[in-house]
Amino acid sequence: MITKVQTLGLLAPAVLMLMVIGVWPLALVMFYSVHENFGSDSVFVGTQWYSQAYFSSNFQNNLLRSIGFSSLALAVELPLGLFIALRLPREGRLLSTLVVLMVLPLLTPNIVVGYLFKALSLPHTGLLTWVISIIGVDLSLNNPISAWCVIILMDVWHWTSLVVLFAYAGLKAIPEEYYRAASVDAASSWAVFRYVQWPKLKLMLSIAAILRFMDAFMIYAEPLAVTHGGPKTATSFVASAFFQSKKTQFELGFGAAVSVTCFVIVAVFAFVLFKLVTKQSLAT
Amino acid sequence: MKSQRWPIAALLYVAFLLVPLFWLVSLSFKTEVEIVQQFTIWPHDPTFDNFLLIFTVSSWWMGYVHAGIYVVLNVSVSLLVALPAAYAFSRSEFRMKKPLFVSLLFFRLLAPIIMVVPFTEIFYDTGLFDTHIAVALAHCYFNVPIAIWILEGAVSAIPPEMDQSASIDGHSLLSFFGRVLIPTIAPTIAVAAFFCFMFSWVEYVLSGALTAVNAKPISGIMMRVASVSEGDYGVLAAVSLVGFVPGIIFFILVRRHLLQGFSIGRA
Numbered sequence: 352m353i354t355k356v357q358t359l360g361l362l363a364p365a366v367l368m369l370m371v372i373g374v375w376p377l378a379l380v381m382f383y384s385v386h387e388n389f390g391s392d393s394v395f396v397g398t399q400w401y402s403q404a405y406f407s408s409n410f411q412n413n414l415l416r417s418i419g420f421s422s423l424a425l426a427v428e429l430p431l432g433l434f435i436a437l438r439l440p441r442e443g444r445l446l447s448t449l450v451v452l453m454v455l456p457l458l459t460p461n462i463v464v465g466y467l468f469k470a471l472s473l474p475h476t477g478l479l480t481w482v483i484s485i486i487g488v489d490l491s492l493n494n495p496i497s498a499w500c501v502i503i504l505m506d507v508w509h510w511t512s513l514v515v516l517f518a519y520a521g522l523k524a525i526p527e528e529y530y531r532a533a534s535v536d537a538a539s540s541w542a543v544f545r546y547v548q549w550p551k552l553k554l555m556l557s558i559a560a561i562l563r564f565m566d567a568f569m570i571y572a573e574p575l576a577v578t579h580g581g582p583k584t585a586t587s588f589v590a591s592a593f594f595q596s597k598k599t600q601f602e603l604g605f606g607a608a609v610s611v612t613c614f615v616i617v618a619v620f621a622f623v624l625f626k627l628v629t630k631q632s633l634a635t
Numbered sequence: 636m637k638s639q640r641w642p643i644a645a646l647l648y649v650a651f652l653l654v655p656l657f658w659l660v661s662l663s664f665k666t667e668v669e670i671v672q673q674f675t676i677w678p679h680d681p682t683f684d685n686f687l688l689i690f691t692v693s694s695w696w697m698g699y700v701h702a703g704i705y706v707v708l709n710v711s712v713s714l715l716v717a718l719p720a721a722y723a724f725s726r727s728e729f730r731m732k733k734p735l736f737v738s739l740l741f742f743r744l745l746a747p748i749i750m751v752v753p754f755t756e757i758f759y760d761t762g763l764f765d766t767h768i769a770v771a772l773a774h775c776y777f778n779v780p781i782a783i784w785i786l787e788g789a790v791s792a793i794p795p796e797m798d799q800s801a802s803i804d805g806h807s808l809l810s811f812f813g814r815v816l817i818p819t820i821a822p823t824i825a826v827a828a829f830f831c832f833m834f835s836w837v838e839y840v841l842s843g844a845l846t847a848v849n850a851k852p853i854s855g856i857m858m859r860v861a862s863v864s865e866g867d868y869g870v871l872a873a874v875s876l877v878g879f880v881p882g883i884i885f886f887i888l889v890r891r892h893l894l895q896g897f898s899i900g901r902a
Contacts, residue, residue, distance in 0.1 A: 353723070353726055353727050353808065355727075355729070357723075357727075357808060358723045358727040358729055360719075361719035361720060361722055361723035362719070362720050362723045362724075364715075364716045364719065364720070365716045365717060365719070365720035365779055365783060366720075368716050368775055368779060369739075369742060369776065369779060369780070372754075372772055372773060372775055372776045373742045373745070373776040375753070375757070376750050376753035376754055376757065376776075377745060377749075377750075377753070379752075379753035379756065379757075380749060380750075380752065380753055383752070383753075431648075434644065435644060435645055435648050438642045438643075438644040438645045439642060439645050440642055440645075445642075447890055447891070449642075449645055449646075449649055450890060450893075451883070451886060451887060451890060452649045452652060452653065453648075453649060453652060454886055455652065455656060455879070455883075456652055456656075457833065457837075458833060458836070458837065458879055458882035458883070458886070459837070459875065459879070460836075460837045460839055460854050460857075460875065460878065461837065461839060462839055462854060462857055462858055462861065463659075463857070463871065463875040463878075466861060466868060466871050466872075467655055467658065467659055467872070467875075468655070469868075470658065470662055470670070470868045470872075471655060471658055473670075473671065475674060476670060476671060476672065476673060476674045477674075478654070478655075478658050478676070481674055508651070508652065508655060511648075512652070516893075558740075561740075561744070562743065565743070565744050565746060566746075569746035569748060569749075571748060571840075572839070572840070572858075576861065590746070590748055593748050593751070603752065606752065607752070610748075610749040613746065613749065614744065614745060614746075614749060617744045617746075618741060618744055621740070621741070621744055625737070
């Protein structure tokens with residue numbers, strides 16, 4: 352057993368580091384969001400930046416689109432990722448080959464993904480444009496629905512493997528005996544899923560869901576590369592507030608207010624999901 | 636799980652992933668004219684110019700060097716800080732342990748773009764702006780918590796008796812870490828290193844914003860090129876393909892341990 356002093360010493364570097372590079376910057380953002388900032392001077396302005404953001408229809412629409420986009424992305428990626436994880440072989444050469452190939456999109460920087468899908472949907476010369484034209488549909492990023500389909504497809508391509516990996520790690524944590532017991536009871540494959548796999552999977556899946564929600568909600572470089580937020584503002588999301596406000600010092604507070612709002616939304620989502628999952632596992 | 640000889644669904648999924656990647660390869664061997672003017676699946680007139688450009692123009696290949704430097708720095712610092720903390724979380728009892736451990740995950744919820752302004756301020760004030768150290772430290776805010784989570788699982792998986800027998804053998808805490816703990820959980824340390832590497836390598840918002848000239852990573856250069864000239868798909872494709880190489884090598888090295896199921900799944 353290690354002593355209290357040792358515990359403190361072991362934790363100190365990590366805690367200090369996270370204070371300086373995690374809590375402190377966040378506190379700064381919160382500070383900016385309630386101040387008018389001129390260079391090094393600042394005046395307290397209360398909720399002015401927040402109300403300016405919340406009453407702007409631009410922000411409201413971006414927020415709604417972000418919520419819509421992240422919900423759609425989760426609605427496709429979570430079931431698909433889970434399904435693929437359940438269908439993966441348990442071991443062997445094929446498994447490791449498949450996993451290496453599946454990780455490739457995760458190793459692709461967001462900006463590359465953005466330009467890749469832009470190139471795929473170039474008019475006349477993009478591969479995706481060509482494939483879609485075979486079934487007689489004209490893919491054009493000037494059409495809001497097409498633009499949305501392309502960026503959803505892009506996100507599914509980029510991130511579903513993350514869900515697969517998390518779900519697969521959850522599945523691997525289930526002892527073989529559970530399956531044997533289930534087969535002794537002649538359990539249906541649905542029953543095996545519901546009572547053997549699901550209880551172990553749901554924590555992993557919710558961590559994947561939280562990570563995915565955050566990234567999808569704050570998506571920024573990819574739609575910028577593919578559609579420039581267009582046509583008009585059809586694919587402009589909540590994070591676009593940051594590069595609008597980055598140009599001038601004057602709107603620092605506005606960007607900060609949007610930052611804090613986004614963080615609170617993501618944190619509430621994570622907290623609720625986490626509570627739901629851990630409460631349920633206590634009940635069963 | 637029923638054993639299936641051919642996991643059709645998984646194969647189809649992987650095929651779906653490979654199509655855009657094939658396009659990336661194809662683009663990297665095409666000339667800009669071919670990319671925007673005609674539809675060809677294979678490069679009609681293959682060229683190595685895109686790759687040559689990367690390896691001959693120093694601002695391009697130095698971008699990889701800069702990224703490599705801060706990623707290695709970040710991975711080392713993250714592991715160095717996270718391992719003792721993971722050990723404490725696993726082995727000692729203290730107040731607020733559970734909430735503290737769960738709240739680590741909340742750092743991962745701070746999108747890098749939210750952190751750009753305060754980090755710029757902090758690193759300007761400390762004179763670290765445009766250094767590899769700035770980016771390496773900035774990336775710690777999401778990598779240290781992840782590393783603690785992964786490593787805590789590995790420490791908890793080894794029986795506490797091992798610590799006791801080590802202390803009976805006269806190991807101090809430090810020599811216990813070096814001689815016993817680290818060799819025992821080396822595979823998990825490699826997995827944690829891989830995750831830190833991956834998150835740091837693909838992150839481009841902070842690494843772009845916190846650097847100007849001296850430490851501009853490859854992603855920052857790509858951003859700049861992409862924003863100046865609409866297109867240049869061939870060069871961007873070649874740059875990204877080269878950028879895959881370290882990640883793939885690293886992943887192949889640790890994949891067996893990764894597949895053993897890192898133990899966040901044991902909850």
